[in-house]
Amino acid sequence: MTFADADGNSLDLAAQDGPVLINLWATWCAPCVVEMPQLDALAAELEGEVRVITISQDVRGAEVVTPFFDDRGFARLEPWLDPDASLSAQFTPEGLLPLTILFDAQGKEALRVAGGYEWDSPEAIALIRNRLAAE
Numbered sequence: 001m002t003f004a005d006a007d008g009n010s011l012d013l014a015a016q017d018g019p020v021l022i023n024l025w026a027t028w029c030a031p032c033v034v035e036m037p038q039l040d041a042l043a044a045e046l047e048g049e050v051r052v053i054t055i056s057q058d059v060r061g062a063e064v065v066t067p068f069f070d071d072r073g074f075a076r077l078e079p080w081l082d083p084d085a086s087l088s089a090q091f092t093p094e095g096l097l098p099l100t101i102l103f104d105a106q107g108k109e110a111l112r113v114a115g116g117y118e119w120d121s122p123e124a125i126a127l128i129r130n131r132l133a134a135e
Contacts, residue, residue: 060083
């Protein structure tokens with residue numbers, strides 16, 4: 001699956017090297033908004049180990065996502081867009097957000113968390129590292 005950012009840059013999920021943590025979120029989702037700075041901190045902590053990719057499911061796309069990112073000044077997160085919610089349809093047909101999925105370097109699902117989670121906690125970091133070590 002390929003996604004774009006507000007500038008038209010592409011992201012092909014299948015072409016990612018190494019482990020990837022994908023977070024499906026939306027600006028209207030309160031637990032999602034709480035998680036975003038935590039995911040930014042997680043991306044900094046796991047830099048070089050795991051790529052953290054946040055993909056907005058907002059139907060209004062860049063119109064709402066760009067100001068959200070601009071206001072918060074995330075250091076590591078990029079505003080990828082999925083206004084058709086194709087990932088939500090594939091991974092969570094019931095539409096539950098946030099949804100976070102960890103894929104190992106071979107693209108195999110290693111962890112799935114539906115709902116809010118404290119991603120910058122020592123427990124979360126240990127969980128991710130343990131799941132990847134087990135693969």
